[in-house]
Amino acid sequence: MHKIESKNINFYYGETQALHDVSLSMKENTVTALIGPSGCGKSTYLxxxxxxxxxxxxxxxxxxILIDGQDIYAKNTNVDDLRxxxxxxxxxxxxxxxxIFENVAYGLKVNGITDKKIIEERVITSIEQVALWGEVKDKLKKSAFELSGGQxxxxxxxxxxxxxxxxxxxDEPTSALDPISTSKIEELIYELKNKYTIVIVTHNMQQAGRVSDTTAFFYMGELIxxxxTKTIFTxxxxxxxxxxxxxxxx
Ligand SMILES: Nc1ncnc2c1ncn2[C@@H]1O[C@H](COP(=O)(O)OP(=O)(O)OP(=O)(O)O)[C@@H](O)[C@H]1O
Structure with missing residues (x-):
């Protein structure tokens, strides 16, 4: 079974059809890059x-669109749980x-987790997962705005x-970042796929080549x-x- 399975997707903004009969499935623990010229529907699909x-x-x-076999647009889908x-x-x-601490703790609190110890553990684990702990451990109470763009x-x-x-x-997670921060995020994406299924929109072809297992090329709302990834690029x-x-x- 695929982790994500989309079948015959047509999507319209008013009269404008942004996606035409797109069928695209992704396996668990893979990185899929969505590429294509501006306006081709990558972000809409994402x-x-x-x-x-x-x-x-x-x-x-x-x-x-099925995730883990469940239709995410079914009437009984809980959108909060989906997100x-x-x-x-x-x-x-x-x-x-x-x-910095509250930024990561926020989602936990919103989702009803109140146990301080659990919150603290999850915040630390998450910051460690993104290889940021060493850089922020002494300033967790400082504003997140004091960090660099990449951080x-x-x-x-x-x-x-x-x-x-x-x-x-x-969605183009590195387009606002400098090359060093970009390569840190790319390394991170590579690490994270052990635990997560990742879909990334990128305009950077080298990036798609470096981080993804599979690549989908969109053009004018169609999946071409x-x-x-290797096959797409060679x-x-x-x-x-x-x-x-x-x-x-x-
Ligand atoms: N909120 C919206 N309302 C109306 N039309 C939209 C909206 N968002 C996107 N579109 C249209 O849908 C089409 C696909 O847009 P989309 O943003 O998915 O493309 P994209 O491939 O991600 O582009 P880019 O690389 O420039 O971000 C475009 O024609 C765009 O104008």
């Missing part, structure tokens, strides 16, 4: 996986105006991990090609994929 598009008015979805299971990290680091992004990943998701969605079967990865358009 946001369907934790129902973030529900927050936009006048949208319509047909087709089905706990499917964490998300955005393009720009978006820490809350709170301390803030790792903190946001820790915040997402603290609520123990099994899937992590990342989906294969092992022997794509579609001309459009080849043109894109060789920089002929996009």
């Amino acid at each position: 946001r369907l996986l934790n129902r973030m598009n529900d927050l936009i008015d006048n949208t319509n979805l047909t087709g089905s 706990k299971n499917v964490g998300m990290v955005f393009q720009k680091p978006n820490p809350f105006p709170k301390s 803030q992004q790792r903190l946001c990943i820790a915040r997402a991990l603290a609520i123990q998701p099994s899937i992590l969605l990342m 090609e989906y294969d092992k 022997k794509p079967s579609q001309k459009q994929t080849e043109d894109y990865i060789t920089g002929r358009f996009g």
Whole structure:
């Protein structure tokens, strides 16, 4: 069974169809990169996986998305539980105006965890998981805004991990970061796939090549090609994929 299975997805913003008959499935503990030129539907697809598009008015979805075999758009789906299971990290680091500790503890508290010891343990584990502990252990009470952009992004990943998701969605997580921070996040993604299933939108082809097991190439709302990353970058079967990865358009 696939961890994520989407079948015949069509998605509309009002009259505009943003995704056309997309079927895409991902195995557990893998990293999948979504690539393609601007406006091709990558983020739209990503946001369907934790129902973030529900927050936009006048949208319509047909087709089905199963996570662990359950239809996430079924009437009885609890969207809060879904979003706990499917964490998300955005393009720009978006820490809350709170301390480093509170940023990571926040989601736990919102989800009803009150035991201080459990909160502390989870905060520490999550910060360790993103390889940030050494850099922040002496200033957990300081504002998260005092961290560098790269540290803030790792903190946001820790915040997402603290609520123990099994899937992590990342929408261009390094596009606002310098090369050193970017490589730290890439190393982290590589480590995290042992425990999580990761889907990452990236404009950076080298990054897709470095971090992902499989790559999906989207063009104008269609999934043109989906294969092992190595195959996509060395022997794509579609001309459009080849043109894109060789920089002929996009
Ligand atoms: N909130 C929205 N309302 C209306 N149309 C939207 C909305 N968000 C995206 N779209 C449209 O849907 C299409 C796909 O957009 P999407 O953001 O998914 O593409 P993308 O591949 O992620 O692009 P980028 O790489 O530039 O982020 C585009 O035509 C876009 O204009």
